[in-house]
Amino acid sequence: MVIMTTSFFSCNNSKSEQYVEKKITPLTNHWEVAIPNQEIPKGLSSLSAVQCGACHQQHYQEWKLSTHANAWTDLQFQAELKKESSPFMCINCHIPLQNQQEYIIKGLINGDIYQPVKEKNPHFDKDLQQEGINCSSCHVRNNVVIGPTGTKKAPHKTVKDTKHLSEQLCISCHNAVAIITPTLACTFQTGDEWKAGPFYGKKNCISCHMEETNREIVAGYGERKSRFHYFAGSGIPKRKGLETKMLNGLEFYPQKVKANYKQNEVFNYTLKLKNENAGHKVPTGDPERFFIIQFELKDAQGEVIAANKYRIGEVWEWYPEAKKLSDNNINPGEERAFNFINELKVKGKYILTIKVTKHRMSEETAKYNKLGSDYPLFISIFEKEYKFSVN
Numbered sequence: 001m002v003i004m005t006t007s008f009f010s011c012n013n014s015k016s017e018q019y020v021e022k023k024i025t026p027l028t029n030h031w032e033v034a035i036p037n038q039e040i041p042k043g044l045s046s047l048s049a050v051q052c053g054a055c056h057q058q059h060y061q062e063w064k065l066s067t068h069a070n071a072w073t074d075l076q077f078q079a080e081l082k083k084e085s086s087p088f089m090c091i092n093c094h095i096p097l098q099n100q101q102e103y104i105i106k107g108l109i110n111g112d113i114y115q116p117v118k119e120k121n122p123h124f125d126k127d128l129q130q131e132g133i134n135c136s137s138c139h140v141r142n143n144v145v146i147g148p149t150g151t152k153k154a155p156h157k158t159v160k161d162t163k164h165l166s167e168q169l170c171i172s173c174h175n176a177v178a179i180i181t182p183t184l185a186c187t188f189q190t191g192d193e194w195k196a197g198p199f200y201g202k203k204n205c206i207s208c209h210m211e212e213t214n215r216e217i218v219a220g221y222g223e224r225k226s227r228f229h230y231f232a233g234s235g236i237p238k239r240k241g242l243e244t245k246m247l248n249g250l251e252f253y254p255q256k257v258k259a260n261y262k263q264n265e266v267f268n269y270t271l272k273l274k275n276e277n278a279g280h281k282v283p284t285g286d287p288e289r290f291f292i293i294q295f296e297l298k299d300a301q302g303e304v305i306a307a308n309k310y311r312i313g314e315v316w317e318w319y320p321e322a323k324k325l326s327d328n329n330i331n332p333g334e335e336r337a338f339n340f341i342n343e344l345k346v347k348g349k350y351i352l353t354i355k356v357t358k359h360r361m362s363e364e365t366a367k368y369n370k371l372g373s374d375y376p377l378f379i380s381i382f383e384k385e386y387k388f389s390v391n
């Protein structure tokens, strides 16, 4: 479709009209398009997770604790969405169903992501929007419920599609690389990291993040193969008090510490860690995530006499142009050693403390986005304390 607008150029001697073309360009990337409006599958009366949860009670309770259920209401997401620099397609992985979105995007004027052609969505459902990535986001396509077996026991129309319910579904949102504008880059490469790593062909997103079990999926229907729906990940909750389940990619191999050291001896300590359990880098996904490894040596009075800090994560510069400056994320299977060295000059008693924390974002970013002091920014995943004497 092409819309023509006429503009007259006074400096143009020929007095002829010039046409400035306003082309409506189609959306090209998959994340620019919502999943089309779905009708309620036969046998149900709503697309909402609340309704699915009336029968699938455990799935619902698990999903409620997940980051997926908070992908829309999350304070950080809402803060970012309000910025003028956030384009229309930000919502497509956070509220993926067209039914969750107020507008249908028909295309872009001259390919400009800040000029989407919008049309009111007659099927917009505000309650559904609040649910973020809900059951229907993953399970409803072509107006039917998609499942792993296509069971005839269900009261709703059910179709088997294991290709749809595969890691491809996860990767459709968890892998996107694009420079959207000079200062806006999309970099989720969890899918690519997994494909390049040692778990490819052995374990996938679903086998690690949706652990298998045997249980009733609806009370009274008998046990069957099932998968937990916690979508456990970093474990950093989106709200204070939310009991988000955690996975740990890293295993720690701390070195032993002697009880006694000699004066002027060099204390040389190594903490080894290995990304044993994650099928991708640690951290992965959002470039703002990082880990901090902190060593502190305290004297008998509790005064810190030496400290050392390491950061694992990416560093980006956003202005004037989005650019990755460094990346020391840990590859799957990779082992790394972190050192703390100190010359023990003074006799006495000492305590070495080691802390490893996982961070969603820095305090500066949280402040900048006015997330408030209640917003959980990090969790502690490893703490150790050693006491020793220098004689």
Ligand code: HEC
Binding pocket: 044, 046, 047, 048, 049, 051, 052, 053, 054, 055, 056, 135, 136, 139, 140, 145, 146, 147, 148, 149, 150, 151, 153, 154, 155, 156, 158, 159, 160, 217, 218, 221, 222, 224
């Ligand atoms: C009125 C109760 C009820 C409601 C509401 C309900 N389900 Fe079900 N569902 C069932 C029953 C019963 C089964 C079959 C149980 C079994 O196989 O043991 C089932 C099976 C399933 C399966 C497995 C299908 C397969 O291929 O094995 C999926 C997936 C599913 N439901 C998803 C949903 C979703 C998503 C919603 C909400 C949009 C929903 N259900 C709402 C009762 C319900």
Ligand code: HEC
Binding pocket: 067, 068, 070, 071, 072, 074, 077, 092, 093, 094, 096, 133, 137, 138, 167, 169, 170, 171, 172, 173, 174, 205, 206, 209, 210, 231, 232, 233, 234, 235, 236
């Ligand atoms: C419709 C897009 C979409 C699909 C499909 C999807 N995810 Fe997500 N996922 C997200 C978004 C968006 C978030 C982050 C929400 C937030 O932080 O507010 C997320 C968060 C997560 C997290 C938690 C990250 C953390 O630690 O906080 C895990 C784990 C995860 N997804 C795994 C999966 C797996 C496994 C699948 C496939 C079964 C999957 N996702 C499918 C969009 C999706």
Ligand code: HEC
Binding pocket: 167, 170, 171, 174, 190, 191, 194, 199, 203, 204, 205, 206, 208, 209, 232, 233, 234, 247, 248, 249, 250, 277, 278, 279, 280, 282, 283, 284, 285, 289, 358
């Ligand atoms: C071998 C098991 C395994 C596989 C395969 C795997 N993951 Fe993970 N994933 C983990 C573990 C363990 C963590 C926790 C890492 C940590 O924070 O220590 C994690 C963390 C995450 C997170 C949270 C972000 C973060 O940095 O903690 C997301 C999102 C995620 N995985 C998505 C995926 C997706 C998508 C796939 C498939 C492409 C996938 N994972 C494959 C084990 C796995």
Ligand code: HEC
Binding pocket: 049, 052, 053, 056, 059, 060, 061, 063, 068, 133, 134, 135, 136, 137, 138, 139, 147, 148, 162, 165, 166, 206, 210, 217, 225, 226, 227, 228, 229
């Ligand atoms: C991020 C995508 C995603 C979301 C969100 C999601 N599921 Fe699933 N669900 C899956 C996948 C993938 C499978 C199939 C795993 C397999 O192949 O065994 C599955 C399987 C199921 C099954 C079949 C039995 C089982 O436990 O494996 C039921 C029932 C089900 N889901 C219900 C729900 C309900 C109810 C909700 C919302 C409260 C929900 N799902 C949310 C991805 C999702």
Ligand code: HEC
Binding pocket: 031, 076, 077, 080, 081, 086, 087, 089, 090, 091, 092, 093, 094, 172, 173, 174, 175, 176, 184, 188, 284, 285, 286, 288, 289, 360, 361
């Ligand atoms: C291709 C799908 C996709 C699109 C498009 C998308 N996101 Fe996300 N978003 C994700 C996934 C996946 C995660 C979770 C990453 C992880 O935990 O590894 C996420 C997480 C987030 C988070 C939480 C970060 C954190 O540390 O927990 C915010 C905020 C966010 N996105 C904002 C945005 C904004 C703003 C846009 C538009 C510029 C956007 N998203 C577009 C997939 C997407």
